[in-house]
Amino acid sequence: MKITDVSMLLSAETKVYPGDSPVAIDALSAVENGDPFTLTRISMSSHAGTHLDAPSHVLVGDKTIDDIDLATLVGSAWVVDAADHHPVDANAFAGDQLPTSIERLLIKTGHRSSWLSADAVRRLIEIGPGMIGFDGPSVDSPESESLEAHKALLGAGIAIVENLDLSDVQQGSYFLICLPLKLVGVEGFPVRAILIEDLETG
Secondary structure, three states: OOEEOOOOOOOOOOOOOOOOOOOOOEEEEEEOOOOOOOEEEOOOOOOOOOEEEHHHHHHOOOHHHHHHHHHEEEEEEEOOOOOOOOOOOOOHHHHOOOOOOEEEEEEEOOOOOOOOOOHHHHHHHOOOOOOEOOOOOOOOOOOOOOOOHHHHHHHHHOEEEEOOOOOOOOOOEHHHHHEEOOOOOEEEEEOEEEEOOOOOOO
């Protein structure tokens, strides 16, 4: 069994989406300073690093993180290599690139500045996975103010994970585990995402 961590590191150096709060990690006490224990305070945006978007991120009154079925975030996943498509268009999801049934689709572009075109979003809704993962900071164009890709995908019941690190992953089938903390009422949160190869399920 091979496990690949496809999450970004979280630290004060982690790049965040323009306008988001940076990651801050502060020591409140430290044993090396003579304190009885070490205690750290962590502050960050709910969309820092590799993170899950719930529908309430863009849709009024919709599901928050704690409403998303964990089965959506754990199970078989297909990684598709879309490096030749920038931005990602519907051709990246041609029939010969994908299996006939997909519950979780991870999109590897290798471009931190990539996004999903409108026809790519329509194609993904047709395919109908329960979640998609993306290795860019947003499924929407950096110039987008209306976040139509987010609205369309989340409105169709497709959870979104952004900022994956798929650099060491090849196109193919994996077992995905991608879980946020058990927070109540928030629209997004960082996840620890791993892909497992050669998992024996018997």
